[in-house]
Amino acid sequence: MAALDGIRVVDMSRYLSGPTLTMLLADLGADVVKIEPLPVGDPARQSGPFQDSESVYYMASNRNKRSVALDLRSAEGMRTCRELVRTADVFVQNFKPGTAEKMGLGPDDLRTLNPGLVYVGLSGFGRRPPGSELPGFDQTAQAMSGLMSVTGTPATGPLRVGIAVADSATGVFGAVGVLAALYERELTGEGAVVEGSLMQSMLTLLSYQAQKYLSLGIVPGQDGNDHPIMFPQGTFRTSDGAITLACGNEKMWHRLCDVLGLGPLAGDPRFADNAARMENRGELRRLIEEVLARRTTAEWLDEVGRAGVPCGPVLTVDEALDHPVTRGLGMVAETEHSLLGAMKVLGQPVNVSGSGEGWLRRPPPMLGEHTREVLTEAGYDEAAVDALLGSGRARQWTSPS
Numbered sequence: 001m002a003a004l005d006g007i008r009v010v011d012m013s014r015y016l017s018g019p020t021l022t023m024l025l026a027d028l029g030a031d032v033v034k035i036e037p038l039p040v041g042d043p044a045r046q047s048g049p050f051q052d053s054e055s056v057y058y059m060a061s062n063r064n065k066r067s068v069a070l071d072l073r074s075a076e077g078m079r080t081c082r083e084l085v086r087t088a089d090v091f092v093q094n095f096k097p098g099t100a101e102k103m104g105l106g107p108d109d110l111r112t113l114n115p116g117l118v119y120v121g122l123s124g125f126g127r128r129p130p131g132s133e134l135p136g137f138d139q140t141a142q143a144m145s146g147l148m149s150v151t152g153t154p155a156t157g158p159l160r161v162g163i164a165v166a167d168s169a170t171g172v173f174g175a176v177g178v179l180a181a182l183y184e185r186e187l188t189g190e191g192a193v194v195e196g197s198l199m200q201s202m203l204t205l206l207s208y209q210a211q212k213y214l215s216l217g218i219v220p221g222q223d224g225n226d227h228p229i230m231f232p233q234g235t236f237r238t239s240d241g242a243i244t245l246a247c248g249n250e251k252m253w254h255r256l257c258d259v260l261g262l263g264p265l266a267g268d269p270r271f272a273d274n275a276a277r278m279e280n281r282g283e284l285r286r287l288i289e290e291v292l293a294r295r296t297t298a299e300w301l302d303e304v305g306r307a308g309v310p311c312g313p314v315l316t317v318d319e320a321l322d323h324p325v326t327r328g329l330g331m332v333a334e335t336e337h338s339l340l341g342a343m344k345v346l347g348q349p350v351n352v353s354g355s356g357e358g359w360l361r362r363p364p365p366m367l368g369e370h371t372r373e374v375l376t377e378a379g380y381d382e383a384a385v386d387a388l389l390g391s392g393r394a395r396q397w398t399s400p401s
Helices: 019-025 075-086 107-113 138-144 167-187 198-206 208-216 250-259 263-267 274-279 281-292 297-306 319-323 324-329 369-377 384-389
Strands: 007-013 029-037 066-069 089-094 118-121 193-198 235-236 242-246 311-312 332-337 342-347
Touching: 007 019, 019 029, 019 066, 019 089, 019 118, 019 167, 029 075, 029 118, 066 075, 066 332, 066 369, 075 107, 075 208, 089 167, 107 118, 118 167, 138 167, 138 198, 138 208, 167 193, 167 198, 193 198, 198 208, 198 281, 235 281, 242 297, 263 297, 369 384
Parallel strands: 007 029, 007 089, 029 066, 089 118, 118 193
Antiparallel strands: 235 242, 242 311, 332 342
């Protein structure tokens, strides 16, 4: 039995933050019904690149879900949507603040309909002014949170993280909120409203960089690949590429000196402790890389690793996905897509006993692939479903074969 067996989620979110949240719940066994607006569904479906006709962007965050396609501009479509919410445990949306209320899908509307409902509203900068007036895009949140100001180097200037980290993190934090609200409901019998935003997520991820300012008044700068408070910890050039080193304490620093043949540096006043090494890291980097340049990354990984100093290669995405560690973690799984055939997807970020085996139940769905199935389960008879489909207020995807 999966951890969230029996939990029904109605998902009206789009793009990435909400779909990431609901995918995490689906991976743990929840039945996620993704309601998509006609004519094109989740706008992420229109975002490239594409495998044949299907968006890779969309497929990345919508496995294990069922898709119901409805005309949400029609009374019939909205009525059907509300009927599905009536028996749901969780409702998720990430519209701009105020939009759900205008649609009659605000928390007060739906929790009156279903008092036990866990209602989730994700946004860019919160539901209250002035943040509620701002468009909620990942890039904007990365910039406004201060994250970009600590990414890059003084030479490059602020840099965006190479993934949609604000969207993804908000999905993860939102899923934590849902699980807490479901547990609270077990204790009280009442639903709850869960709110999250890209800005909150990014500020939370600043962690010790934020605390450094709050406690000491120090504004963090850009340290590139160096750790902002420890050295040597970062990436270092070898004869054929780069290696990551992570000396997290004095014992590791001494081990590194020994394995590199730099034993005298351990007693050098310039490098006597972490504060001194941080102050003189330019010179220390030069000395370390002078030695590392004599051998390849693979050779140093073997020697440094055996010495008990954390280290690793700097891999490209293809190398990372093909790496033995990745295979050992089961982080690439296979499923059968309804149109594309055999496809690979990422594995689960966490493993819960009981939810592991058979966790990948469905591929990312085609638009409206499960409309008839879900509506029938909701109590619509065959004639009612046919009428909805025939009127164009709903759509059922059928295989072209």
